[in-house]
Amino acid sequence: MRRSTPRLPALVSSGLIRSVLTPVAIVRLLLGWGAFLLLQALGPVLATPLPTWLLWALLGGIVVVITACAFGVVTEAEHLARRLGDPYGTLVLTLSIAGIEVILIAAVMLGPGEHATIARDSVMAVSMIILNLVIGAALVAGGLRHRRLRANRTGVSLYLGMLIALLTVAFALPGLIGDAGSYTPGQAVVMITLTAGLYVFFLVRQLGAQRADFQEVQDAAPSASALSESGLSASALSASGAAHPSVAAVLRRHRAELVARVILLLALVLPIVLLSQHMAAMLDAGLGAIGAPVALSGILIAMIVFLPETITTIRAALAGEMQRVSNLCHGALVSTAGITIPAVLTIGLLTGQPVLLAETPVNLLLLAITLLLTLTTFTSRRLTALHGAAHLFLFVIYGLSVFS
Template sequence: MTARLRPLVTQWTYAVPVLAVILLVFTWGRDLSGAVVVLVTLVLAGSVLAAVHHAEVVAHRVGEPFGSLVLAVAVTIIEVALIVTLMLDGGDKSATLARDTVFAAVMITCNGIVGICLLAASLRHGTAVFNSEGTGAALATVATLATLSLVLPTFTTSKPGPEFSGIQLTFAAVSSLVLYGLFVATQTVRHRDYFLPITRDGEVIDADDHADAPTFRTAMISLSMLGLALIGVVGLAKGVSPTIESGVEGAGLPQAVVGVIIALLVLLPETIAALRAARRDRVQTSLNLALGSAMASIGLTIPAVALATIWLSGPLVLGLGATHMVLLALTVVVSSLTVVHGRATPLQGGVHLILFAAYLVLAMNP
């Protein structure tokens, strides 16, 4: 790609957030036709990609440990905004939306993204190589967060149904924040080398050695574009939420499919970035993206949604059903066996992808 064409290709990340805000002004509070819904959906997806791009620019500028928080917080704002937006309009039927979206994020990241990255890297390079110490720590944190937030509510007795009481929800929210904060500190400060890519001889590759930080001006522009993109995502999601729910209902699909759609949309940028890293034999980077996204989805979304229950009148159902608990348990076991040796073949990638396919089938046909 020539130097003249490259700026033209990257300018869309600046144009889309502005277009999203303009489109929001003209569509807010109005009934949308089919053609407009399609346009809004396309701009919404573009705004998600643009938001993550600008978050990465800002993160690169401020450096670690604060840089890694920028992308996670930005993506989580998008996820929470979409969840709360649909919960506000959905009433009791959207009581499980937060649970479905968070669990979908866990299955997409731990099986979908991990599986396709391991498969791509091992097919291209023979085996996928990564640091088992860092990846194991990330997996343990994800498993703990998922169990505390999504499994325990099914078995508590303070409230009827798979719901937390107020005290239990507060504990889950605070615990999620503490665990996520501890992991970020471990990943970016105390044991940063555990989460850097490694060579096939086990030597650490510092990914920042050859990367020049953007200028202050570039970072400030990206910060402004990030704000516009997030405003566009929240507002446009509000506009298309009735169409999403009616489309799922019209297709005869369970309400949980709405959560799958939200998670797939939010995690699209991480999926693309992780796959690119895997093809470059930077599997540790791919696993950092996948497990880090799962961790942020639980560790930041659950506290935010718990806070939102102050003004949300409907119930908040977090407990998983028996089928999903089996899938979660199998995912944790398989992931542990994948991580323990620090190497993976196409078989491990295929096993994770089959688990992800099983989740999709059961989500549409429980």
């Protein structure tokens, strides 16, 4: 007995590692980081013009690797969501994706060349992708499977209030009170302080006193018969409105597992972002060869970066968890805008670069219609596939505007 007792912690740790770092997870890590290192090694070759067939073959390979890593991110995010419950579980994924998106934008701004519109173009593309494409696909998938879907109206209303305020500061005000579409240094300091303060206050309320506003409504969970028809298990709904242990209790009991899964999630997210950087140059060359607009490249990159969250969102919709859909999509966009705007304005102040944020009238109109459609969708008594079709329709219109 004396010999076996000291070995228990080691056995527990070994078992934990095996449960988190599964063979599939290892393969995904090797694929993601191996592909990134290979592209780094082939940098001089890739810098030269490539045959069209080879260019598209490389792009296809990168998409396959990114998809494999994305499914790994989804797996870890779902484990975290089951342990922590909402909104903590989904917040881990939304903050990691939004934070890495901001890092990408900052890296471009601090790199060579002029990139005055990178933040505006990226956040606008992300807004339309999340609010129309991802939510539209989720509503169609969930609406076709379940007859009664409903989100927590208070939580959605809070998200929309934040989005209206943050996106107004990002896209509308610079063209009205700024200088040639950019904030003056004095205005930038005020906007940095106000935006960061509002976002931090939102997080404090979301994770504290108003946590219940971001959880599933009690009657929104699908019935056992609906679950059997859809092939989903009851464990898939652990992040719903059912009773859940406190976060402090979960952290005390599962701290090691949670830390390990967060590290693995980030280790799988990073290759997605790093590979998307390499893919950007290839997409520019490939789209240029077929005469597509340059803006399409940014949209495709944003779609790939948010692929893990897209998969998680559609799975949540198939399980009938519409508040989790809102937490993933609306929460991701709130985090993206709340972190990006202060970050890029700060970089602009420190480097003296102009940060052009004012949007075109067409994009402002599409964004306003999107927010109005989101309001009418999520305040309805029942969410249906038709709501999703309207969002997808609006995304197609946005795509047409890119080519105009």
